[in-house]
Amino acid sequence: MKKFYTFLIIFIGASIGGSLRYLIGLMFTVSSGFPWGTLFVNLTGAFVLPLLIHYLHDKFHLQVDTVLSLTTGLLGAYTTFSTFTADTYKLFQTSNYMMLSGYLIATLLGGFLCAIFGNYLAANLATKEYLREKKES
Structure with missing residues (x-):
């Protein structure tokens, strides 16, 4: 039953991610032939993934299923190799x-640069959060 629930949560995330990718593709349709939509989703996905994994997961103590839904499901369907x-x-x-x-x-x-920036931002946010909590205690 646990595997089915994990499958279902990834399925829901993938449905949302695929739909977002399609909408962004519609927004970036241009006649130049340059694939702006694909570039946008891949760069934003590269930026958001480390934030999800390194900051939001740690800050909110997300369950593994939630992380899988957001990373493998939503971002996996949102970005596109x-x-x-x-x-x-x-x-x-x-x-x-x-x-x-x-x-x-x-x-x-x-x-690559978006992933580095996402990791940097996640570490920076986590450090600020840690220092704020330490100061309050």
Whole structure:
């Protein structure tokens, strides 16, 4: 029964994440051919994941199922490696090498920098929280 509950909570998170990704894709539809929507969801996902894992989980003592729902479910469906790969191939196929290079750099380097910033922010928030609690006691 526990595994079914875990499956269900991830399923709910994935439904929300996939729906958010679709809505953002609609918002970022442009005629330039550059996949702004995919870039946005992947960069914001790279930023939010460490915040969820390192700050919110610790601060609110979230249950494992809640963390799985938010990370594997919501963010797993929200971010998309398969769409990134398809967009990359589409830019390659159209010989748009400048846009392809920019997209690869923005996604890979940008994702890495967003993850670093998310980890930094999580650590900073946790430290401030710890110092505030220590000061109050």
